[in-house]
Amino acid sequence: MRLRRSLADQLTESRDLRSPLWRRSVETVPREAFLPDDVFRDVDGQWEPVSRAQMGDEAWLRLVYEDRTIVTQRNDFGEPTSSSTLPGLVVRMLEYLDLREGDKVLEIGTGTGYSTALMCRRLGPELVTSIEIDPDVAERAAAAVRGLGHEPELITGDGLQGHPGGAPYDRIIATCAVRHIPRAWLRQSRTGATILATLSGWQHGFGLVKMTVDGPGSAHGTFLPGHVSFMMARPHQAPPSDVRLPGRAGTPRAASLDPNDIWEDWTATWVAQLATPDTHHTLVLADDGPAEHLLTDHVSQSWAWISANGEGWVVRQNGPQRLWDAIEEAIHLWDGAGRPHQSAFGITITPGAQRVWLGTPDGPSWNLPTCAD
């Protein structure tokens, strides 16, 4: 209890935790019940394995109650595929939901089940549905959530399809990122419902967006402050990249922007991704020269190389889409608006399109990629 209370104090101080009801959840739900004994913690940007047996119980519990993400599963490339999200972010997102008594909530990405249990404690488990795509992760979460006596609806499956059996929902919250808002979420929400999700893409730009559902297939919303990132929903992950690098054919022209200034900047990366939503960005390192930036779009079969030539940057583009031209245009627009953070952007969703705009709904805008779901 002492550690849970001290976490709640810390989250109150950081302004992530604001209301007494969520505070009670944080003080009651034991995060350690949701973690396996072998996990990974971030040390200087690397996921370092740690185990409860090696650390000893006291140090382990201190780690568990730090406001940090703990990775619980990695893939063969060492990339995180499931985690217990940092509690400050979990709670901040729950606060953003503005829950009212009796609201029915759908969560996408059960993960360890910690956030699911916080919601069960706050709302009552009968109002909570949570979906996890990974069967092993789902099984472990179900055991942990049920071990605390909660019986929410736990589904193993693709959360991008929602769960029609529990619809309509008053709130949908996603703890994995999506490239666009799945139609099923809009269909399964009540008019006036809130959807809270992180939009992302294959250049790793992220924006947390809070939307109000206006009717079947329609919603509007704005992006929230801060720097939120999540692992991508598995069906929205980038297809395996083609290891063969495209040639450098094409007439070179001087680039009007330094590409390092784009992909080293949080919001510029987001703007570039909006402008080229099916494009991967790769920094290609060379033994004997400066790194080059490569853009590839497998959908339109287009690519662009941006290379330093000693005086500045030169771009060579090929394929039906001029990827770098689209990025330059978007970044110049954003520059002209004073380079605002994501919170200056909003979204309008209609049955036909999902459009992210800058400033106002009639300001500059970009369509999100349309996918089968």
Ligand SMILES: C[S@@+](CC[C@H](N)C(=O)[O-])C[C@H]1O[C@@H](n2cnc3c(N)ncnc32)[C@H](O)[C@@H]1O
């Ligand atoms: C950051 S973790 C969730 C953290 C969790 N809310 C917690 O507090 O522990 C993201 C989870 O989303 C899951 N996921 C990815 N794609 C999904 C999908 N399409 N449907 C449901 N879950 C998905 C991953 O397997 C992973 O467990």
